[in-house]
Amino acid sequence: MANHSVDTLVIGAGPTGLGAAKRLNQLNQGPWALVEASPEAGGLASTDVTQEGFLFDVGGHVIFSHYAYFDDVIHEALPAKDDWYEHQRISFIRTHGVWVPYPLQNNISVLPVKEQVECINGMIDAQELRIRAKEAPKDFDEWIMRMMGEGLANVFMRPYNFKVWAYPTTEMQCKWLGERVAAPSLKMAVANTLNKKVAGNWGPNATFKFPARDGTGGIWKAVAKTLPKDKTHYSTTVTKIDGKGHKAHLKDGSTISYKKLVSTMGVDFLIKQLDADAEDLSLLKKATEGLKQSTTHVIGIGLRGELPSRIGDKCWLYFPEDDSPFYRATIFSNYSPYNCPPKDAKLSTLQYADPSKGKPDSTAKGGPYWSLMMEVSESPVKPVDLQKIVAQTIQGCINVELCKPEDEIVSIYHRAFNPGYPTPSLGRDAALAAILPVLENKYDILSRGRFGSWKYEVGNQDHSFMLGVEAVDKALFGSPEVTLETPDFVNGRRNTERRLTKA
Ligand SMILES: Cc1cc2nc3c(=O)[nH]c(=O)nc-3n(C[C@H](O)[C@H](O)[C@H](O)COP(=O)(O)OP(=O)(O)OC[C@H]3O[C@@H](n4cnc5c(N)ncnc54)[C@H](O)[C@@H]3O)c2cc1C
Structure with missing residues (x-):
């Protein structure tokens, strides 16, 4: 690629980078470019095909959108009714040799009696703990004990969360859970258990859509196709970022100068590639140690x-x-x-x-x-x-x-x-507070995305996409970034202020 210069450069064509590019293309307020190391769009929301013809996503990917703008974009990309299948969410937990409908706390009637007693006793103790608590729980484990109690902690929450996160619940914070997770109802648990009743809390309309063809990756390839080819560069890897000079160096030896950079690579990788003031670099590198x-x-x-x-x-x-x-x-x-x-x-x-x-x-x-x-x-x-x-x-x-x-x-x-x-480690928020403002205020780099801004609670496809959209609005107009700044707000209600058809 020949050396060139843009107002806004986007690194990465995962959902975050595509969100940024989609918004830049819609606003059309100056030259921009997107560079992606892989030959195709998708990032962690891609799909592989085995030589025998089986498709596999990067683990279970289900879209649960919080944003009208995101809905607009994926429906523009895959508009036909037969582009999608709609499914009822049917989910179970396998424990003690039985399938317990999700969520477990509403369905302990399915467990053996010993575990039912332990779970209910724990929920009674948890109510006490909540009444007596003077301070917020210090970690995820304390949160579990306060919200669910020892029984549910031992039957499900501790072992399951260790299997998911690969870190003990005592090494994780609980702010990422926000206010959206309510304590289970003790009355409902007791009533369901005595009545031997099963009560999944997903109503009859709890459905999700999945792309008919090409797996989850098919969505992002289709979104990428709606962007101009001359501005989106695949198989193009950034190897170094000259922070002060506002210049990205590419693997082929060329450079792209920018006024603002939206980077969606892992912020730890970004810092490794960054050429900046020695003092800033030392602070940034030290801060990344808080990220797990x-x-x-x-x-x-x-x-x-x-x-x-x-x-x-x-x-x-x-x-x-x-x-x-x-x-x-x-x-x-x-x-x-x-x-x-x-x-x-x-x-x-x-x-x-x-x-x-x-x-x-x-x-x-x-x-x-x-x-x-x-x-x-x-x-x-x-x-x-x-x-x-x-x-x-x-x-x-x-x-x-x-x-x-x-x-x-x-x-x-x-x-x-x-x-x-x-x-969501104990040190995550302090690390992000030390990293993101320095990158943005001193170097005009907005590091965003699942690993760009490292916030699991706003790390799904819809969130990531909107992190990109909102980063562009911030770069161009100084607008607040609701997804990055207020995860509880975006997870709590639908964000309907932007539509694809009205800039
Ligand atoms: C196991 C698992 C399960 C998930 N389940 C769900 C789910 O159920 N629902 C849901 O909505 N989401 C889910 N997600 C999240 C979803 O995959 C992410 O939201 C999304 O992929 C993050 O997008 P991103 O653009 O921030 O990062 P990424 O997808 O990681 O994209 C970053 C891109 O930057 C590129 N890049 C990196 N470095 C460079 C460089 N130096 N030069 C050029 N390009 C570079 C990479 O190649 C990559 O394409 C899941 C993720 C995982 C891993």
Whole structure:
């Protein structure tokens, strides 16, 4: 690429970068460019296809939009009715050998009596704790004890959250939960338990949409297509940022000068690449030590056969216990039939789910097919054995009755995404308070996105997209960034002030 100069440069074509680019394109207030290291858009919201033709997202991706502008953009990109499937959210927790409808605290009637008693006792103690508490809980564990009590903490919250985050709940803060998570109703829990009643709190209209073709990544490729080709540069990696000179250096040796930079790469990587005042750099590097993250391993399996009736229309399932390495499994073939190869595709069996059942006949045979997608977290305090994780995951699927030992596996997928989850660690907010204003006020760099601004609570696709949109409004007009600054507000109500058709 030849050296050039723009008003606003965007790094990254994940949801955040695409949000920034979409807004820049809509406003048309000066030259801009987007550069993305990968050949295609999507970032962590991409989809891989195995050689056998099974699609796998980067773990379970479901859109739960808080923004009309975001809705406008994805519907502009995929406008047809048959671009989407609509599903009822059907979600369970696997514990004590049973499937408990989500959320567990409303459905403890399904648990064995010993655990029912422990959960209810804990909820009574938690009420006491809440009445007596003079200060906000100091960490996530204290929050759990106060909101749910020891019983629910031990049955679900502690083991499940360790499996998801790969850090103990005592090493996590609780401000990220905001005010949106209410304490479960003790009266409802007792009534449901005595009446042996199951009460999922998702009403009949709790639905979600999933793209028919190309998985979650298909959404972002379609959004990217709505942007001008001459301003969006793929397979273009930024290797160094000259903070004072307002210049991004690219891998091919060329440079792009900018007035404002919206960077969506991990803020820790950005700081490593930044050339700035020595004093600032030392402060920024020190501050990044307060940021923690975990790796997400996505393990997918494609299976031959009809979808078993025990799985039915389940969407995603949670696993707090240690009989499986994964915290969540998604029945990915339930989201779209195009997530699997067609029935007439002839595939060989790679292995039986339980390899001790012997070596399968390698003749290629037809379907139908279905698929499972599992997520396993990893961190320095929760290591993963890379040589064994796939076998352990498949064994875990048998242990929790997702698979039968004799099931024929025709495709296996494993990819580690590092980073996968931005940890709401105890030191996170102080680190961000030290980093983001220096980058912005001294160097005109707005670092935004799942790892650009490191806030899990506003790190989903809709949030990330709007972080990009709002960063552009801030860069151009000085507007406040509601998503970055007030996660509780955006998660609490719909933000309807912007529409795609009215700038
Ligand atoms: C396991 C998992 C489950 C999730 N589940 C959901 C869900 O259910 N619902 C939901 O809405 N969201 C979900 N998300 C979140 C969703 O994936 C993110 O919101 C989104 O991908 C973050 O977008 P981003 O643009 O901030 O970052 P990214 O997607 O990470 O994009 C950053 C981009 O910057 C590029 N880049 C980095 N460095 C450079 C460089 N030096 N030069 C050029 N380009 C560079 C990268 O290649 C990448 O494309 C999930 C994420 C994970 C990991």
